[in-house]
Amino acid sequence: MPELPFPDPELTDGVVTLRAWRPSDHAQRFAGFSDPLCQRFSWGSSEPFTEQHQLSWAGEEEEAARKRGEAIGLAIVDTSDRGRVWGGASIYDFTVAEGRARVGYWLAGHARGRGNATRTVGLLVRWAFTELAVARLELTCGPDNRASQRVAERSGFTREGLLRAHLPFKGGRRDSVLFSLLPTDPASR
Ligand SMILES: CC(C)(COP(=O)(O)OP(=O)(O)OC[C@H]1O[C@@H](n2cnc3c(N)ncnc32)[C@H](O)[C@@H]1OP(=O)(O)O)[C@@H](O)C(=O)NCCC(=O)NCCS
Known part of the structure; x- marks a missing residue:
């Protein structure tokens, strides 16, 4: 499976920019993802999140997944200061043969409450449909x-239902609400 390319040029809507992670982002990335809301909803392990987890993921595993064509992680940064990290975004569970992928995102506490997640999803959606040939x-x-479900709704995704016991999560299994967006949906145009 071909590796996933980094967006070139970087994805931006003039407020939010999505770019490749840089080694210099480490402290901001760790501080942002250590926030209680990210830990509650985006950290599925039963172990406490540590700097070592981030170093392993950012150092090797994330790049290996990109090279396998399965996932790509991008930094969400302030367009007026591209060194200022607001959060992280990803396309993951990408199956080229089936033209399907998932979007993920988290924001540091200081970057929430002003639509940055919705902007991020808008950029990922356009890129995935136009450059990665994703069909769903x-x-x-x-x-x-609820905050994430509102982001999905505001981004024009359709709620399809509940996936029961969908994921291993914090030592048990978690249900997930499933949303989808197609290139032919009004929000994609
Ligand atoms: C999900 C997340 C990225 C959304 O950030 P955001 O863009 O700043 O979202 P906002 O704070 O603007 O809220 C978006 C919507 O959710 C609502 N919302 C926010 N927190 C909420 C809460 N605790 N309960 C109910 N609704 C909530 C807001 O009112 C807003 O609704 P509106 O569209 O009707 O105005 C952020 O909450 C986050 O980083 N969470 C932790 C990581 C995470 O959950 N990632 C997604 C995993 S699926």
Whole structure:
């Protein structure tokens, strides 16, 4: 499976920019993802999240997944200061043969509450449909993650239902709400 390319040029709407992670982002990435809301909803392990987890993921595993064509992670940064990290975004569970992928995102506490996640999803959606030939984008989140469900709704995704016991999560299994977006949906145009 071919590796996933980094967007070139970087994806931006003039407020939010999505670019490749840089080694210098480490401290901001760790601080942002250590936030309680990210830990509650986006960290599925039963172990506490540590700097070592981030170093392993950012150092090797993330790049290996990109090279296998399965996933790509991008930094969400402030367009007016591209060194200022607002959060992380990804296309993951990409299956080229079936033209299907998922979008993921998290924001540091200081970057929330002003539409940055919706802007991020808008950029990922256009890029996935036009450059990656994705035919169906999925978004899944915990049934109690109302903020993320609002982001899905505001981004024009359709709620399809509940995936029961969908994922290993914090030592058990978690249900997920499933949303999807197609290139032919009004929000994609
Ligand atoms: C999901 C996330 C990225 C959304 O960030 P955001 O863009 O700043 O979202 P906002 O704070 O603007 O809220 C978006 C919507 O959710 C609503 N919302 C926010 N927190 C909420 C809560 N605790 N309960 C119910 N609704 C909530 C807001 O009112 C807003 O609704 P609106 O569209 O009707 O105005 C952010 O909450 C986050 O980083 N969460 C932790 C990681 C995570 O959950 N990632 C997604 C995994 S699926």
